[in-house]
Amino acid sequence: MTKTSVLWFRRDLRLQDHPALAAAAADGRRVLGVFLADDVPLTASGAPRRAFLAAALAALAESMDGRLLVAHGRPATAIPRIARSVGADAVHVTGDYGPYGRRRDAAVAAALADAGIDWVATGSPYAISPGRVRKGDGGRFAVFTPFFRAWTQHGWRGPATSGSGVDWVRPADADGVPAHDPAEYARTVPSGMTLPDAGEGAASAAWESFMADRIDAYDQDRDRPDRPGTSRLSVHLKWGCIHPRTLLAELAGRRSTGAAAYRRELAWREFYADTVFHLPASVWTSVDPVIQGMRWDSGATADERFAAWRTGRTGYPYIDAGMRQLLAEGWMHNRLRMATASFLIKDLHLPWQRGAEHFLEHLVDGDYASNNHGWQWVAGSGPQAAPFFRIFNPLTQGEKFDPSGDFVRAYVPELRDVPGKKVHRPWELDGGGPAGYPEPIVDHAEERAEALRRWEAR
Ligand SMILES: Cc1cc2nc3c(=O)[nH]c(=O)nc-3n(C[C@H](O)[C@H](O)[C@H](O)COP(=O)(O)OP(=O)(O)OC[C@H]3O[C@@H](n4cnc5c(N)ncnc54)[C@H](O)[C@@H]3O)c2cc1C
Incomplete structure (x- = not known):
């Protein structure tokens, strides 16, 4: 009998270059794609971020022919219930390295273990998972410049092959789980605010346009707010509509000073995530x-x-x-x-x-x-x-x-x-x-x- 996995989407709202999706769908497994509206991060997010999330989920659902289950609930109870309802033997995720995400994932993994369901975390929202780039003595890098050097030397995997030919389980198969309509977040956008286009297609389009027109002058134009000199990819990276490794793979073929400057900026994102991994309290407390x-x-x-x-x-x-x-x-x-x-x-x-x-x-x-x-x-x-x-x-x-x-x-x-x-x-x-x-x-x-x-x- 064909086995079934659950892929629990969090900050990885895409199908391409998605190592956790590749793992979930390996050996021809059927996959139920789930996004869980969890009140803890949702209430901590402002209205614009929630509205962008709703649009990114709509785009993701469309790319899955509508077969995305969006449910509402507490992860440690809802995820095992969803997995059981489709007879899944494994729940796959992209690793989360933030303070709340780590606590939540530990609780969900424990609840799944009780139900005899595997928990499989593959990859992260970063080129190199936080905590992996270390000093010679095993300690964390407290300063960016040596972190950047070690990060570059460490290197990262190439983009994963994923996304096509997945046998998505119809969400209707997951009985007994309260479905949720994220479109309601879109209604809370403050009036007068225009949000960027959301989803994997929008992220790729933003990246392609930046690579075609602006990357080589990025080091000169990135400091000019009066020019469209930057990539505007931060929101897509935030929600994982594109993975940094996809960007780094394409940057590798570019020798310009603009491309080098861009790689360095991506490394700042990784450095801060690494710092928070080691020092979770540093989110609200001064590091120094x-x-x-x-x-x-x-x-x-x-x-x-x-x-x-x-x-x-x-x-x-x-x-x-x-x-x-x-x-x-x-x-x-x-x-x-x-x-x-x-x-x-x-x-x-x-x-x-x-x-x-x-x-x-x-x-x-x-x-x-x-x-x-x-x-x-x-x-x-x-x-x-x-x-x-x-x-x-x-x-x-x-x-x-x-x-x-x-x-x-x-x-x-x-x-x-x-x-x-x-x-x-x-x-x-x-x-x-x-x-x-x-x-x-x-x-x-x-x-x-x-x-x-x-x-x-x-
Ligand atoms: C006070 C303050 C608050 C910030 N808040 C956020 C935030 O909430 N989310 C966020 O993604 N960035 C934040 N940044 C970093 C930076 O301002 C934004 O990433 C950048 O402006 C996003 O626009 P872009 O995608 O066009 O950037 P680009 O110049 O095109 O840079 C490419 C990517 O590199 C990363 N990056 C660039 N600069 C930085 C940086 N200084 N630190 C970390 N990553 C960087 C981002 O992922 C960005 O998308 C903050 C910086 C400051 C000084």
Whole structure:
């Protein structure tokens, strides 16, 4: 009799280059594909991320001729029930290396063992699974540069062959499991927000267009928010609509400095996941206690300033454009993520966790490792972080990376008629800034000095 496996999809919403799918379908096994709506990660995800997930699931279901079971429940009870209902003898997954995922998977594997069903984890959402790249003495790499060297030397497998000819089990065969309609998440997208196309096809299209037009100039253009210089693949990587090994295999054939720079950025993603694997508490706690004892602001004025930052009304056009890009697209350019984070921590004197939470609420690519360690990089508390006393100047950053002001004008309509780079300092215009756009809520020079005083006094 043909045997049946369950493939439990999590952050691997694709069919190509999917080692766990290849393992589940080996030897002509039938496969039931399942996505489980689990309240723990779902309630921790903001509305944009949930809406993107719904669209990615719809695309995945379509590529499986509709044979994707989307169910709702607690993993440790629902997954064994689903497996039993189709007589599966194994549940296959892509390994999850985050703190919650590891705890959840241990509980599910134990429940399956009780039911006599195998648990098989194959691969990870990374080129090299977190925890595998180690120093000579077996310890973790605390600094990116040697990690990057060892990661490159370690190497990774080529893309897996998977996806075609799978004998998918009809979801209707899995009786007694509450089905779930993820389309309801799509209705919660904040009005005015446009999300990127989701699914494996959209991910491949984004990658192909980047490889065709932008990869070789990536090292020069990646710092320019006014240009479409980056790949916009973070959201697809987040949900596994494409695997980094697929990207690395194609990059291997490209010798340009742009391709080398891109490979290095992918390695940052892997480094942060590796750090979180070794130090799960580092998601919300500073890795380096260097900023311990710093004085942070709280109270009504701090809350008002936080609200101005969140809504893109600080009076600093470059910062406001970044924050409004986040609200409009669920994505923000990397230079802006750094500048807006620096502004929150060092101009408004608020703890990095407050900003990280806001980003996670709105980013479609929101990821605990990359986001919270990105924040710690800016705060000076992360591994190989920028030192705290490196304080981004919101004016000169804008003038340098958005020299003609096009980025600001695209996201701050009040400033749309201000020509050229003057848009970065609207208060210097004859007659003052345009009506409706706020005055700067703080004076950068003063707050910079204040941040340095607090740093010295910690
Ligand atoms: C404060 C802050 C918060 C961030 N939050 C997130 C987040 O939640 N999710 C997320 O994926 N990235 C995050 N980043 C990293 C980076 O900003 C985004 O990955 C990048 O802007 C995504 O756009 P892209 O795909 O066009 O990037 P590209 O420039 O095309 O880069 C290619 C890929 O490399 C990886 N990458 C690039 N830069 C970094 C980086 N600094 N750290 C880790 N991986 C990187 C991403 O997977 C990205 O998709 C954050 C950075 C900072 C400073």
